[in-house]
Amino acid sequence: MTAKRDVGSAPVRGRRVLVRVDFNVPQDANGQVADDRRIVEAMPTLNHLRASGARTILLTHLGRPGGHPDPRFSLRPVVHRFSAILGQPVPLAEDIIGYKALEMSARLENGQFLMLENLRFHPGEEANDPGFASQLAHLGEVFVEDAFGTVHRAHASTVGVPRRLPSFAGFLVEREVRELSRLIDEPERPYHVVLGGAKVADKLPLLSSFLGRADAVLIGGALAFPFLAAQGNRLGATKVEAGLEKAVDEFLSAAEGAGTEILLPEDLVVERSGSAGVETAGIDHVPADGIAQDIGPATRARFAGRLAESHTVFWNGPLGRAEDTRFAEGTREVLARLGSVTGYHVAAGGDSARIAQDLGVTGSFQFISTGGGAALEFVQGLELPGLAVLPDA
Ligand code: ADP
Ligand code: 3PG
Ligand code: MG
Numbered sequence: 001m002t003a004k005r006d007v008g009s010a011p012v013r014g015r016r017v018l019v020r021v022d023f024n025v026p027q028d029a030n031g032q033v034a035d036d037r038r039i040v041e042a043m044p045t046l047n048h049l050r051a052s053g054a055r056t057i058l059l060t061h062l063g064r065p066g067g068h069p070d071p072r073f074s075l076r077p078v079v080h081r082f083s084a085i086l087g088q089p090v091p092l093a094e095d096i097i098g099y100k101a102l103e104m105s106a107r108l109e110n111g112q113f114l115m116l117e118n119l120r121f122h123p124g125e126e127a128n129d130p131g132f133a134s135q136l137a138h139l140g141e142v143f144v145e146d147a148f149g150t151v152h153r154a155h156a157s158t159v160g161v162p163r164r165l166p167s168f169a170g171f172l173v174e175r176e177v178r179e180l181s182r183l184i185d186e187p188e189r190p191y192h193v194v195l196g197g198a199k200v201a202d203k204l205p206l207l208s209s210f211l212g213r214a215d216a217v218l219i220g221g222a223l224a225f226p227f228l229a230a231q232g233n234r235l236g237a238t239k240v241e242a243g244l245e246k247a248v249d250e251f252l253s254a255a256e257g258a259g260t261e262i263l264l265p266e267d268l269v270v271e272r273s274g275s276a277g278v279e280t281a282g283i284d285h286v287p288a289d290g291i292a293q294d295i296g297p298a299t300r301a302r303f304a305g306r307l308a309e310s311h312t313v314f315w316n317g318p319l320g321r322a323e324d325t326r327f328a329e330g331t332r333e334v335l336a337r338l339g340s341v342t343g344y345h346v347a348a349g350g351d352s353a354r355i356a357q358d359l360g361v362t363g364s365f366q367f368i369s370t371g372g373g374a375a376l377e378f379v380q381g382l383e384l385p386g387l388a389v390l391p392d393a
Contacts, residue, residue: 001181003393004169012054018140022149023060033081045146045170055108058115059157067123079115097135105139133160146170151386152374158386179367180378188311196221197317200241209380212258220295220319236286267296294320295330304337316349332359339364348375
């Protein structure tokens, strides 16, 4: 993908700069920020703006409050954490596009910051309402897009505002585009893709996008079950997403036509009802009361062995129910062994980034995207509205 005009060349001194960030961070039971990676990754842009004497107004959403104010989705704890990282106070404008927000933005001095309350408290954000977008744009003079995780949404803050102001890509967006483009623009071969996770129907387009582009796709997690079931394996009491037989057949014959090899599990870690222990079973020998929860040791060895031959790897989705340590070993072992393979390794996905961190395998990757859905759409080669709207360099 062509590089975008970036914030390094934006005229910002003394100007009010609207920056769309993706501070949609996980929160703990008390609402506190549980993982501040998305904030930390935006700091290069925000530090640059501070050092350049900009008057920065931050725009973000948090969760899915549905177009009306809801205290559970307030940015209060997020702005608190951001202030601590920045090392200076950052006020929160609760009325978003109201009189107070306008007044607070007008009073900003060079190097100061203001954050608007959750954009999704207003129905105009997700609807990309022209009136809402105009009022947002009115708060600033320049727009910077640094919310890579949200560029797949055509919302007021991601397309409405940049259509109304001189716009630039932030350093995080620039880096994400540069890194993820390496998977699309002639990746060094062999190129192997490892996919796991749950919702199969959602991930079929992603899977299909690799046919003809990757040399092999290694499938684990619950994603593998409809494939194993379609091949006639009996998976005991495992829940298998229904109605996918035809899609799975079509996918497998398309893979054959495209010359992309599909690797499926040969053994599984199985949980039995009424027992805390786990056992390993071949894919055609899952006991009637057994629920498959992870790939088995033979599969791990085969997957890791195949990845050892790769030059480029893309990973999304755990190979088992990795939140439970009993079922994390498949994902942990395969990704840990990837760490000793020389090549270019990228991870993406909302849950995947967190799981890689929990399993201590982030060091196996040269790049871990801050995007969930956005990164998965990008690597499929889809056009993302929040990027398309930005001028090229
Ligand atoms: P991402 O958000 O990174 O795209 P997904 O949401 O697709 O990843 O996958 C994460 C979820 O998949 C996790 O909650 C995990 O527990 C679930 N999962 C993976 N394998 C299994 C399995 N064998 N059985 C049940 N759930 C699974
Ligand atoms: C994400 O976490 O993937 C982004 O912040 C986008 O959130 P959304 O899926 O609610 O639009
Ligand atoms: Mg997920």
